[in-house]
Amino acid sequence: MSKKLDKRAEVIDLLTVHFLDTGLSDTGLRRLAEVAGTSDRMLLYYFENKDELLAAVLTHIAGGLSASLTQLFGTTPLSPDTVLEKLWVAAKSDAFKSHLRLWLDLAAHANRGDPLFLSIAQQISTGWINWMASLLDVPEANKDATAALILAAVDGQLVLFPGEIARGEYAILQLIALFRGQTKAQAQSGAA
Amino acid sequence: MSKKLDKRAEVIDLLTVHFLDTGLSDTGLRRLAEVAGTSDRMLLYYFENKDELLAAVLTHIAGGLSASLTQLFGTTPLSPDTVLEKLWVAAKSDAFKSHLRLWLDLAAHANRGDPLFLSIAQQISTGWINWMASLLDVPEANKDATAALILAAVDGQLVLFPGEIARGEYAILQLIALFRGQTKAQAQSGAA
DNA sequence: GAGTATTTGTAGCAGGCGCTACAGTAATGC
């Protein structure tokens, strides 16, 4: 029984790489088996069916992502413009870009109604918003909204500039400027 | 020869509805034929192959969208907060939501590298940015960036809240507030 | 009305899909 679970975990690791590389297309059982160095027959031995396999790999990826995000940003509160600036630098990196592309795939599937992907996508989204909200140094009432705005702005670039997210840079800079302008205005009204 | 073209146009119209309803899944030739009231054999008579069919329908949809956008917004320049407010109201409507969901589908396919969808998605994106940039009453240097920011913010809600875009409302309101704050600050510095 | 060009139906190919039945091997407990 333990060999099965070990193999299962190993397969999940191997498929994690593959999913980040190629997204949610190219997920035929025979293809996944090839990538994982096994057979389709075995995949359906380790996992109950294809859906369970997908769910396992995707939640594993989500876990890894939130871990690396926490590592990257720490836990001390930051201003919105700083968070966005840092997030944008990350978003342009290859490792992160893979996650974003996969997330977009997921959102697209979820949006077309697939219940499996819907629940996973929602789970990841709320996790991400909560994480960012807790990181933001803004009034409690604005935390969720600011977090959602920052995340949406970055994700939106992916939709707007398929395959070359970096081209959305000017929009991100614009939002950073808006955040800074707001901070300044608040400081002035506070000083008055 | 003319009957063929007529039929082709009719098929495009029928499939437009279907694509807006169901996105880019459910696009098997036999299924599309059923929706269009014909046979798969005939679809491949009207269109060279499936790719050409998809391209034809998608560009037709894109054309219709930009027409209805122009109708909705007119051509007189508007401030960013007004544009975003109006766009958001539209985005929540059913008709528009269908377009957004389809666009998300398209972006996801494009992001995974499919050349067909990539070129169509890019074409639609730049068209949309250009249209909005020309509509914005902001300094020339900021037009594209502001347009991209507004569009990304709305699209981002679709990614962030799959299936229930309206839940991103607070983030949109936040951005509207930022735009208004900026306008006020500019007015003040202009008055000084 | 004969002859040509356009339009359509029938049937099927080669390949992929998720999944399973069955049989065999290998390891484990007693």
Place this chain on the structure above:
DNA sequence: GCATTACTGTAGCGCCTGCTACAAATACTC
């Protein structure tokens, strides 16, 4: 050593995919 359990290969099911060969029907030209 024997029995039970865990593991894995082979083969194939039924269904779907985009697409095509072939032939029949229909429309159009002269």
